[in-house]
Amino acid sequence: MVCKVTPNSGQKNSEVETATSLKRTKRKDKNFIDLTERKDENFIDLTERNDKNFIDLTERKDENYIDLTERNAKNFIDCQEGRMKTSLSERKDQWTEVLSSEPRASMYHNFLSKEECEHLINLAKPFMQRSLVVDGVTGQGILNSVRTSSGTFLERGKDKIVQNVERRIADITSIPIENGEGLQIIHYEVGQKFEPHYDYNFNWRITNNGGPRVATVLMYLSDVEEGGETVFPNAKPNFNSVSKYHPGKGLVVKPKMGDALLFWSVKPDGSLDTASLHGGSPVIRGSKWASNKLLHLTEFKV
Secondary structure (H helix, E strand, C coil), X not given: CCCCCCCCHHHHHHHHHHHHHHHHHHHHHHHHHHHHHHHHHHHHHHHHHHHHHHHHHHHHHHHXXXXXXXXXXXXXXXXXXXXXXXXXXXXXXCEEEEEEEECEEEEEECCCCHHHHHHHHHHHHXXXXXXXXXXXXXXXXXXXXXXXXXXXXCCCCCCHHHHHHHHHHHHHHCCCHHHECCCEEEEECECCCEXXXXXXXXXXHHHCCCCCEEEEEEEECCCCXXXXXXXXXXXXXXXXXXXXXXXXXXXXXXXXXXXXEEEECECCCCCECHHXXXXXXXXXXXXXXXXXXXXXXXXXXX
């Protein structure tokens, strides 16, 4: 008997499934490769775009940073210039020299800047008149040959520059601003002078307002070619200021633009210091500009 072998249906189905699976795998592989290639292209494109955007953003940031830096620098310069225009306080190195113990006198070198000196002179120029001296009887200002300069008073706190100077004077003297008279601007031409005198006042009509003058700050607003020294004939200069001592003349101070001479008209006990007698020598060459700040014991009402 001949037996006919019939193919196993299960085996056939398995072969079909295997072939189908291979086809699917090939398609998946192809799709995977295609997808990967597309992703790679997209990744490369995205990276390039990101790089481009990053470079562009960086360039813009750099531009903004440079622009901001330039603007900040300009603003800083403008601010500094603005401060300079307001305060005019750019001064050279400042230092203090004790000149004398009788009277108590000190020099504040470079107390004022060149611009401050010029500013005070320009404020005063339109109002300059022949200087007066105080009459010992009436207390009124009168003309006298002992004083031949011209001058004027600036209103206390007249502008920001004046206020700045007055604050600094209050700092070095420890005397309140309201105890001071307005800044007195003085000008000496060739031959003009002020004979020795006291700033301390004896007349009750004057001392009734603020009490006696106890201290003076004399600021030199210009250099003088020759002459114009401030002389204290009765002074006893300190050893360190021996170069300013002249036999028979006492303490002699040469004007120098920006320097401020502080001297006290009273002793520590409040009595008159006769060594504070002082005068302005005649100008020989050039001219002399100066400013006095006369300080009282109590508030001086203006």
